[in-house]
Amino acid sequence: MKKILLTCLLAGFFQLNCFLHHANVSGDFYGAKNLVSLNFGDKARSLPIKIEFDTREKNFIFEKLRKKGQNIKVDPNLVEGYYSEEIISNFRSSKLFNHNPDANIKVRIYSTIEEVRDPVLTRIPNIITLGLFPAITRTYGRVEFELFDDKTNTILKSFKYPIHHRMFLTAGAFVLGPILPMFSNRFDHSQNERTYAIMRVAFQQFEIDLHDTLQNNEALLAKFTVEKPSVFAFLPFQPEKPPETEVYPILYSELEAAFVARGLKLVERKELHKVFEEITFSQTGLTENSRNKIGTMLNADRVIIVSDLKYVPAQNARPMELGFSVRCVDVKTGRIIWTEPSKYQSYEKLPLHSHVNSAIFPFISELRMRGEI
Known part of the structure; x- marks a missing residue:
């Protein structure tokens, strides 16, 4: 038995x-x-x-x-x-x-x-x-x-x-x-x-x-060809409210590094800052005049814009939250090439860099999965 x-x-x-x-x-x-x-x-x-x-x-x-x-x-x-x-x-x-x-x-x-x-x-x-x-x-x-x-x-x-x-x-x-x-x-x-x-x-x-x-x-x-690599202008972003931490500069730097690591050709930061003050935005994004300025002054084919920034530090039993949305716009036509949101939460007590990298990783993976970068 x-x-x-x-x-x-x-x-x-x-x-x-x-x-x-x-x-x-x-x-x-x-x-x-x-x-x-x-x-x-x-x-x-x-x-x-x-x-x-x-x-x-x-x-x-x-x-x-x-x-x-x-x-x-x-x-x-x-x-x-x-x-x-x-x-x-x-x-x-x-x-x-x-x-x-x-x-x-x-x-x-x-x-x-x-x-x-x-x-x-x-x-x-x-x-x-x-x-x-x-x-x-x-x-x-x-x-x-x-x-x-x-x-x-x-x-x-x-x-x-x-x-x-x-x-x-x-x-x-x-x-x-x-x-x-x-x-x-x-x-x-x-x-x-x-x-x-x-x-x-x-x-x-x-x-x-x-x-x-x-x-x-x-x-x-014959259709399987390679086009001239596009030049991207990754615009500096400003939150609606002044940040109490360095999260936004860190987010910009880490996103920039991730784009470069994936082979995107970016306009240098110092060149961006020269024309950034002349760029104006409408409620729907870049105006046609601003796109033309970017194309003329920076020789950029596409613009990467970060919006919907949200950062909430961890408090008591509430998790740390970091959210943002990124879209890529064609300079000549204004057509949105791709757009991708990101929402991140964590209860762990980690350095801010670690949280930012954890938020960026699935965002980059999704763009890679879709063949955008």
């Missing part, structure tokens, strides 16, 4: 901590279809691109599934597989692509999970066999890659991939989990419902399809 109980406990332990994932693009025979090896010695090598991956849809995905009749409980980690930053890592490690913020072509990535199927039929044999037979949760979604021409503001081509993902909850994953991913990136092993396999298979298929397309499309290949 003790042996049976021990066996049940061990099987339960292995099952609860081992998830085996398998993902494939629908139509490729569950991943068994041989993928053509890329020949990087040809004309399509090292394409300059920018990447845009907006993951904000995942905040509404549970409501979307509910409206479609998916009333089962969906673990957030299961959803994360369709919005994983693994896709960005794949682009940056690929020999076919060269990430460049001044590239003309932007690859826009859209991803969504459309259906989740609970392991209703497989749960019973999973219990009877003490986890040897897998309980299989299935998800269906889609990953789309869109080639966008920044110069003409047009979509050149789209690549859409339906995704089929299976998650095996089984004691066997404890043995097979570390082995199968060594032979195929369609498999992944984790201790929760999150997986990188979905984005890996989508990227691999896109890489192959784009490579093959460019071999027969000289006009599309």
Whole structure:
């Protein structure tokens, strides 16, 4: 009796901590279809691109599934597989692509999970066999890659991939989990419902399809160019109320350092201060006259403006708060190139520099994720 109980406990332990994932693009025979090896010695090598991956849809995905009749409980980690930053890592490690913020072509990535199927039929044999037979949760979604021409503001081509993902909850994953991913990136092993396999298979298929397309499309290949690097004027900012601490100068310096570290070409501070007093703002931002002055006097193509500054020191049980919003504006047209807010709170007693850096990090990461810097 003790042996049976021990066996049940061990099987339960292995099952609860081992998830085996398998993902494939629908139509490729569950991943068994041989993928053509890329020949990087040809004309399509090292394409300059920018990447845009907006993951904000995942905040509404549970409501979307509910409206479609998916009333089962969906673990957030299961959803994360369709919005994983693994896709960005794949682009940056690929020999076919060269990430460049001044590239003309932007690859826009859209991803969504459309259906989740609970392991209703497989749960019973999973219990009877003490986890040897897998309980299989299935998800269906889609990953789309869109080639966008920044110069003409047009979509050149789209690549859409339906995704089929299976998650095996089984004691066997404890043995097979570390082995199968060594032979195929369609498999992944984790201790929760999150997986990188979905984005890996989508990227691999896109890489192959784009490579093959460019071999027969000289006009599309010619679009992958690098524009002259833009010059940015990062305007000094002033809070509405005089600061009681050095938080705003620190914030400006750290943002400036972060932009430079990401390769942005900034106008020197001393040059900015010479014309800053001549720049006027309207309620909506820079006036047309001010933009023209910046373009003429500083040779700047774009302006970076910080607004909505808010700093509240920690008091008693209240956390320290730091908030700001940053937008980038085209000098010639006044078009907003990108905008990103940041809100930060902390109860920890840290140096002000540490708090500022903690507030900046997710802000820079989001811009990097969207391919803006």
